[in-house]
Amino acid sequence: MKTALKVVETLEKGGFEAYIVGGAVRDLLLGKTPHDIDVATNAAPQQVKSFFSRTIDTGIAHGTVLVMLDGEGTEVTTFRTEGTYSDKRRPDTVKFVQSLEEDLKRRDFTINAMALDKTQAIIDPFGGRADLEKRLIRAVGNPEERFQEDALRMLRAVRFSGQLDFQIDRETLLSIQKESEGIRSIAVERLKNELDKIMVQGHTARSMSYLKESGLTGHLPAGPLFETDWSFYEATGQPAGGWAYMLYRGNAGFKAIQAYKFSNEERKLIEQALIAAGLGQWDDWTYYIFSAEQLEIAAILARKKVDIAGRKAALPIQTKSDLAVNGANLMEWSGKKQGPWLKKWIEALEQNIVYGKLENDKESIKDWFINEHHSDA
Numbered sequence: 308m309k310t311a312l313k314v315v316e317t318l319e320k321g322g323f324e325a326y327i328v329g330g331a332v333r334d335l336l337l338g339k340t341p342h343d344i345d346v347a348t349n350a351a352p353q354q355v356k357s358f359f360s361r362t363i364d365t366g367i368a369h370g371t372v373l374v375m376l377d378g379e380g381t382e383v384t385t386f387r388t389e390g391t392y393s394d395k396r397r398p399d400t401v402k403f404v405q406s407l408e409e410d411l412k413r414r415d416f417t418i419n420a421m422a423l424d425k426t427q428a429i430i431d432p433f434g435g436r437a438d439l440e441k442r443l444i445r446a447v448g449n450p451e452e453r454f455q456e457d458a459l460r461m462l463r464a465v466r467f468s469g470q471l472d473f474q475i476d477r478e479t480l481l482s483i484q485k486e487s488e489g490i491r492s493i494a495v496e497r498l499k500n501e502l503d504k505i506m507v508q509g510h511t512a513r514s515m516s517y518l519k520e521s522g523l524t525g526h527l528p529a530g531p532l533f534e535t536d537w538s539f540y541e542a543t544g545q546p547a548g549g550w551a552y553m554l555y556r557g558n559a560g561f562k563a564i565q566a567y568k569f570s571n572e573e574r575k576l577i578e579q580a581l582i583a584a585g586l587g588q589w590d591d592w593t594y595y596i597f598s599a600e601q602l603e604i605a606a607i608l609a610r611k612k613v614d615i616a617g618r619k620a621a622l623p624i625q626t627k628s629d630l631a632v633n634g635a636n637l638m639e640w641s642g643k644k645q646g647p648w649l650k651k652w653i654e655a656l657e658q659n660i661v662y663g664k665l666e667n668d669k670e671s672i673k674d675w676f677i678n679e680h681h682s683d684a
């Protein structure tokens with residue numbers, strides 16, 4: 308906050324207007340710490356750059372310069388109107404504008420369309436403060452037109468409802484119902500980004516009930532899966548938890564949601580959590596082979612009350628590398644060369660140790676191996 312105010316002051320001293328805008332103003336008024344602070348100014352990007360020794364051209368084509376000051380980054384954006392339109396008729400270019408008010412007008416919701424000046428006075432042309440008090444998400448201007456311009460805003464309304472635990476204003480909600488089909492024009496990456504945010508917040512169930520009520524689920528990939536009962540869901544900070552939850556409840560596999568282009572890492576987390584959730588009883592081997600992250604999600608899906616960290620810590624080994632022997636030892640003791648047999652024996656060894664049937668020391672393992680291997684051969 309201090310740094311952003313310094314940026315504002317510097318631009319003001321240089322003869323320009325500058326304000327803190329958007330989500331940061333909303334969060335400050337709600338008594339929350341904003342996670343990033345945006346500044347809007349009438350200075351052009353090149354002018355902004357001339358005032359600061361360290362800047363990064365993060366989004367210069369859209370009028371945004373990242374100013375590095377006191378080890379913090381503040382995004383400074385020249386007053387502009389929205390650059391992207393989902394109807395694809397208009398070019399993906401930015402139009403710079405002269406006044407703060409024009410800049411605020413292009414923003415999605417009244418609570419996101421306020422500004423703070425250097426004296427910390429609030430500029431609020433659309434009644435954002437009153438809506439914050441009423442805990443309402445309301446579109447700036449004519450909601451239908453705003454959703455026609457950019458259909459993603461409909462999903463953002465749903466996302467903010469859960470993020471803030473707010474209601475969506477009646478007229479705004481009616482307009483989403485009318486325009487819901489427009490969500491089909493939005494790139495899947497942008498959809499996933501908003502849906503991920505819905506799944507990591509505290510009030511996922513509220514967002515999900517709006518997602519259904521608004522009709523958006525009728526036009527989203529895997530739409531019906533979102534319509535499950537979310538009241539048992541607990542956000543873990545991992546969006547994968549939400550995706551796994553809806554698959555588990557809908558009795559569907561990963562394929563059902565693959566249109567959202569998950570990373571391999573996220574896909575694995577979801578799939579492993581589903582497997583773990585499907586296991587009846589969890590024993591030491593379960594705690595050994597699944598990661599804490601996978602089990603944390605699985606426990607929510609299967610509604611298990613378990614002490615994952617405690618059970619994991621109590622295991623005699625955490626990974627293969629904790630074994631007192633290695634593949635070379637087994638090859639030496641058996642006189643055999645490397646091959647698929649080795650993997651099988653290492654796993655058997657891990658299992659015996661994890662289940663407490665065998666001590667993790669070289670001598671005990673050697674005795675066990677020679678004995679078992681001999682009777683196996």
Ligand code: ATP
Nearest residue numbers: 328329330331389413414415416419420457459460
């Ligand atoms: P968060 O706490 O999730 O970061 P935010 O309000 O900062 O919330 P951002 O997505 O970071 O949300 O966007 C910053 C600001 O830019 C918003 O507060 C809003 O004023 C404006 N904005 C972002 N996306 C849109 C959009 N699609 N249409 C109109 N205005 C938008």
Ligand code: MG
Nearest residue numbers: 329330331343
């Ligand atoms: Mg933000």
